[in-house]
Amino acid sequence: MRAGLRGLTTRGRSFLAAAVAAAISAVILGEKDLLRVAVLLAILPLLAAAYVGRSRYKLACNRSLDPHRVPVGANSRVVLRLQNLSRLPTGTLLLEDRLPYALGSRPRVVLERLGAHQASSVAYTVRADVRGRYDVGPLVVRMTDPFGLCELTRAFPSTDHLTVIPQVTPLPSIRLPGEYAGSGDSRARSVAVHGEDDAATREYRRGDDLRRVHWKSTARTGELMVRREEQPWESRATVVLDTRAYGHRGDGPTASFEWAVSAAASIAVHLRQAGYKLRLVTGSGVDVDASEGGGDGVLLDHLAEVRLDQRADVTGLVQRVRQRADGGLIIGLFGMVSVAEAELLAGLRGNGATCAGFLLDSSTWLSLPEKARAEAEHAHGAAVLAMVRSGWRVVGVDHGSRLPALWPQAGRGSQGFALRAALAETVAGGVR
DSSP: OHHHHHTBOHHHHHHHHHHHHHHHHHHHHTOHHHHHHHHHHHHHHHHHHHHHHHHTTSEEEEEEEESSEEETTOEEEEEEEEEEOSSSOOOOEEEEEOOOGGGOSOOEEEEOOOOTTOEEEEEEEEEOSSOEEEEEOOEEEEEEOTTSSBEEEEEEOOOEEEEEEOOOOOOOOOOOSSOSTTOTTHHHHHHHHHOGGGTTEEEOOTTOOGGGBOHHHHHHHSSOEEEOTTSOSSOEEEEEEOOBGGGOOOOGGGSHHHHHHHHHHHHHHHHHHTTOEEEEEETTSOEEEGGGTTTHHHHHHHHHHOOOBTTOOHHHHHHHHHTTOOOSEEEEEEOOOOHHHHHHGGGGGGGGOEEEEEEEOGGGGSOOOHHHHHHHHHHHHHHHHHHHHTTOEEEEEOTTOOHHHHGGGGGOOHHHHHHHHHHHHHHHHHHO
């Protein structure tokens, strides 16, 4: 009852004020009829407060999202089911679900009344153009009596989560280098020529641990051979996402970082569907192995929440990848890098890994004067050249580039990348 009295509207309080004035006038004038009017004016808001206050604790709410994970720009349907658990019907109900700004304005729905033990469902849609994890709710219900004398607000504490994942773009099927954890087709040849005993060895590559040298195979072949028994015969890939804040440009959904996140999601899903055992590493500390369970959903959920990091650097990113380096294919999505940072990325090529990098010229996401544009192109060309010289297969990315058109370049042979390096060197020399 106390809650109902606190919820009296201006109309309800006016009724009580009029009742008090009528009662005082009845006493002064000695008019019994006026006293009856005062009693009637006082009873109406009190009954309304008791009516609304009693039904306040007899409501149940359930919310469902379909789906609970959507890509950027897609809609999700939210269904609210409200049930009256009391024996008395409710008055008019105003429902308002609280939403973050990114999901749009708060939806408001009016239910005229709910009968005893009656339930009713309402639905609305939400859409987000910015990836992330959003809380939907809590639901706020405003209950009033039929005369509008009392209004109470109740908030249901439960919330649901909507995950807006990056846009995933289908990619064409291509043959990628280093498909079998750094072994590729060499494993099949090793089995055919030397037998199963030598199937766990391969030729020595720069950066291999000398303690893994297999001397028997080395003596037989005349070339330095190393063991690779800890690397199973399976397709392995690591997707590396650069989150350095100073490496990206632009704001909002059209920023260069958003292009990189969407590309990382598309590549990860494509490789998973192709049968790769996939690992995702970001400069912000995310290190996820999709083979441990959850599949694409786990990867996409992490990419939905990844943000630029002011403290991230190339050195930390390389160290994080090398902590569990097991060869195979490494695909990197990088923002602008300097020549020194490009040389640091050569550290990812240890243990026989094949590295392909999408290097974003994030300056093209900005409108720059002609001189500044020439300087940015020169710096980008020098970084491409440094990465190619260190053994990376590099794909340059400008603003407006589409990943499906660039993806086949990741499977090109060394000759194509040598030509790219030569061209980059020529451009760099010309700008000087």
